[in-house]
Amino acid sequence: MPLSDVQIRSLKPRDRVYKVSDAHSLYIEVHPTGARLWRFKYTMHGKQKRIALGAYPDVGLAEARRKRDEAKLKIHEGTDPLAERKRHKLVGKFKASNCFGDLAEEYIEMVTKEGRSEATIEKTKWLLEKLRPIAGMPIADLQAVDLFAVLKKIEAQGHFETARRCRSFASRVFRYAAASGRAEADPTTLLRGALIAPRPKHHAALVEPEEVGGFLRALDGYSGYPITLLACKMLPHVMARPGELRLARWAEFDFEKAVWTVPPERMKMRRPHYVPLSRQVIALLEELRPYVGGEDYVFPAFHTWKRPLSENTMNAAYRRMGYGPRDLTSHGFRATASSLLNQCGKWNPDAIERSLAHADNNQIRRIYNRTPYWDERVRMHQWWSDYLDALRSDDEAAISDLLED
Secondary structure, X not given: OOOXXXXXXXXXXXXXXXXXXXXXXXXXXXXXXXXXXXXXXXEEOOEEEEEEEEEEOOOOHXXXXXXXXXXXXXXXXXXXXXXXXXXXXXHHHXXXXXXXXXXXXXXXXXXXXXXXXXXXXXXXXHHHHHOHHHOOOEHHHOOHHHHHHHHHHHHHOOOHHHHHHHHHHHHHHHHHHHHOOOOOOOHHHHHOXXXXXXXXOOOOOOOOHHHHHHHHHHHXXXXXXXHHHHHHHHHHHHOOOHHHHHOXXXXXXXXXXXXXXXXXXXXXXXOOEEEEOOHHHHHHHHHHHHHHOOOOEOOEOOOOOOOEOOHHHHHHHHHHOOOOOOOOOOOHHHHHHHHHHHHHOOOOHHHHHHHOOOOOOOHHHHHHOOOOOHHHHHHHHHHXXXXXXXXXXXXXXXXXXHHHO
């Protein structure tokens, strides 16, 4: 005989668990603690099973019967309701353990092992931090609208390029997740054309000799952190990207051969790069050594020697000297060197490009033209340092001699 709510409420606990049947294999278990639990008993593939439907009174009589009927329908369709519930739990646990942030960390670990440069890895981690609002969400549940909301907040701050890079990074994470079976697709493809396209901008640079001389003289009057000053002084001489210099370690410098070897993992093209050291650069390194001990980073950060100087620190020094972001950036000194070295007409353009670590756009030419121009580059780097010194001292005679020599 089917149960009623009055009967269920009147059930008293006993020393042992006992059960009271309702109808169609639905029954309620009464435990010694007073707990009353709904169960449904069924047979699947010749094997008897039972599935819990909830506790009374949270699950009332009518709802327990509805759940029983749903389970019976699944059995009729060939689905085991208990196995399905376990599968849903496993899927939920799987999703919870595969959040966007976890997959992003895995992806970063993978590209680190591939030998990506330290600067690239740091920028990737910075992009992940920008996407922190979705880091805890299961990657399989993320939709384009979730990412769109985060990217629009970044755009609202005027950071259009950052939003674009975040979308690109998220796309790489989704594709990595899909390849490893933890996501179905890459929803960022739906965001193409939905973000503001940033205007391409060039790194602000000094390209007139008088401007360069004025800047170098301003450096002489800088009174900030000595390591920052020496980094700012060295950067124009070596023609390196800011990240390549900031992350430099003492072990990379051979003072006897006067060469700095930048390892491939820190280079944009993933090839080792050799920089001739002029007398002026060696003198700056010797001046720097007493400050840092000559063991790890050549340019350690102010607050800890375990990390390198940041590019923002160098740019902040330029701002203190009166050079705004439209006047000068750390990266702009490469344009300075390229412009003035090409203008003087003394050096092979290929030697200049090699010193800037630029790849030849012509792949066939790059394969067959392997001449490193090393001897010419050694002379060019010394000439460049001498020229910078002449501009700094505003020595017209020395400038004229260097240009005519």
